[in-house]
Amino acid sequence: MLLSLVTRVTCSGYPRNQDDLSTCVGYPQQDYKEVVETMSTPAMGEIIQRQFDELRVVRISGEGQRSAAVPTVAESTRWPFLVAYAVAGHGVLTHRGRPLDLQAGALAVVANSAPYTIELEPGAVLLLVQVPDGAVKPYGKAFQNAEGRQWSAGDGATSLVGHLLGGLASQLADYSPVHPGQLSRHIVGFVGLVCTEVPSPVGGSGDRILQRAKEYVEDHLGDLELGPDRVAAVHNVSTRTLHRLFEREQLTLSGWIRSRRLDHCRSDLEDPARDPESVSSIGSRWGYWDAAHFSRLFKAEYGMSPREYRTSRDSRRPYSDAPQLASA
Numbered sequence: 001m002l003l004s005l006v007t008r009v010t011c012s013g014y015p016r017n018q019d020d021l022s023t024c025v026g027y028p029q030q031d032y033k034e035v036v037e038t039m040s041t042p043a044m045g046e047i048i049q050r051q052f053d054e055l056r057v058v059r060i061s062g063e064g065q066r067s068a069a070v071p072t073v074a075e076s077t078r079w080p081f082l083v084a085y086a087v088a089g090h091g092v093l094t095h096r097g098r099p100l101d102l103q104a105g106a107l108a109v110v111a112n113s114a115p116y117t118i119e120l121e122p123g124a125v126l127l128l129v130q131v132p133d134g135a136v137k138p139y140g141k142a143f144q145n146a147e148g149r150q151w152s153a154g155d156g157a158t159s160l161v162g163h164l165l166g167g168l169a170s171q172l173a174d175y176s177p178v179h180p181g182q183l184s185r186h187i188v189g190f191v192g193l194v195c196t197e198v199p200s201p202v203g204g205s206g207d208r209i210l211q212r213a214k215e216y217v218e219d220h221l222g223d224l225e226l227g228p229d230r231v232a233a234v235h236n237v238s239t240r241t242l243h244r245l246f247e248r249e250q251l252t253l254s255g256w257i258r259s260r261r262l263d264h265c266r267s268d269l270e271d272p273a274r275d276p277e278s279v280s281s282i283g284s285r286w287g288y289w290d291a292a293h294f295s296r297l298f299k300a301e302y303g304m305s306p307r308e309y310r311t312s313r314d315s316r317r318p319y320s321d322a323p324q325l326a327s328a
Contacts, residue, residue: 048172053267054078054132055184059087059169060118061125068117076113079130081143083191084108085165089124093117095148102126105153105162109146109195127169131191134263135184138218139192141211141249146195156197161190179274181267209235210245214256221261221286228253261286262301265294269310279306 049058056079071079084093086102093100093108095116100108110116112130120126136143151158164187168175177183213231220226231253232239246253268274268282280291283306288294298306 050172050175052177052180053184053270054134055180055187056128056130056132057168057172058128059125059172060120060128061088068115070115071112075130076111077133079112079132081131081136081147082110082112082116083129083131084110084118085127085129085162085169087125087127087166087169089121091118091120091124091126094119098148100148100150102150103152105159106150107158107161107165107191107194108150109143109148109191111147125169127165127172129165129187129191131188132184134266135188136192137260137263138214139188139195141207142192142195149195151194157190157194161194164190179271181264181271184267206245206248209237209242210249213242213245213253217253217257217260221257221264224287224289226257226287257287258297259301261288262298265298265306266302266309269306270313272313275310279310282306 046061047058049056051057084091084100084102084107086104086106088104090104091102093102093110093116095110096114100110102108118126131143153159153162168187213235216231216234217226223230228239228242232242235242243253246256264286265282265288268277268285269279274282280294283289283291283294283298288297295305295307298309302309304312
């Protein structure tokens, strides 16, 4: 799990006992035995970890690191992909036995469902981004096709994304975006742009139509007229054909529209800057003009009403809003 990984990196030397373990930021007590058994080299360095809406971001730096992590099933479901960006220096991310060599400016995307190790040379800085399921959905196929790939600093859109991630890394400790959910979606969208440069193993016009349909839906979620017939007409295909394209991914178009609307509503309810807005106005922004209908759908998806979700915001965050720092 990501927290275990970054906490091992912040320990100054081996944790010899439970008291030594307390010098590591946020490490669960029950994981002490795992830490002692899996740390193969003393680690000295600094960690900064933040969470923006559902997006987790960690910056690791130090005097040479070797760490291992095993994502839990719950983590791999909620954060299905891990993005690694080499801010400076050189590191190696080994995933499913395959080493990905990361020189400064390089980017890699791997599935967050298998054990992996990270080795950093002295002076290296690595940014890890756990991509949340809700934000990745519009680009899910692209991320799947790109899984296990790496890009060097000079590869196409990678340099553009590198400027974004490098800037985020440089101000990670202090940056407080007005709308964290928008930041999360933009970061994932830019990484998705890099992933689209990987050719699909299946290819074909159907994949292109499906991706364009998803993009159209994402851009028109607040439109009351948004529905299968409208999307099909815009893309010059029959409604039946469009349904079949979504069924190939075990989806329905109506269900896709609903899940995307609800995820944007959830993100806005999570956003403290939007607290002055009423729950009903947030629902109407994303196509739910009937407040009662919106509340029922939201509760069915997230297990609580929109109002309850907003008021319980702080209790759901695994990372605090303030950065957690540790240095040797």
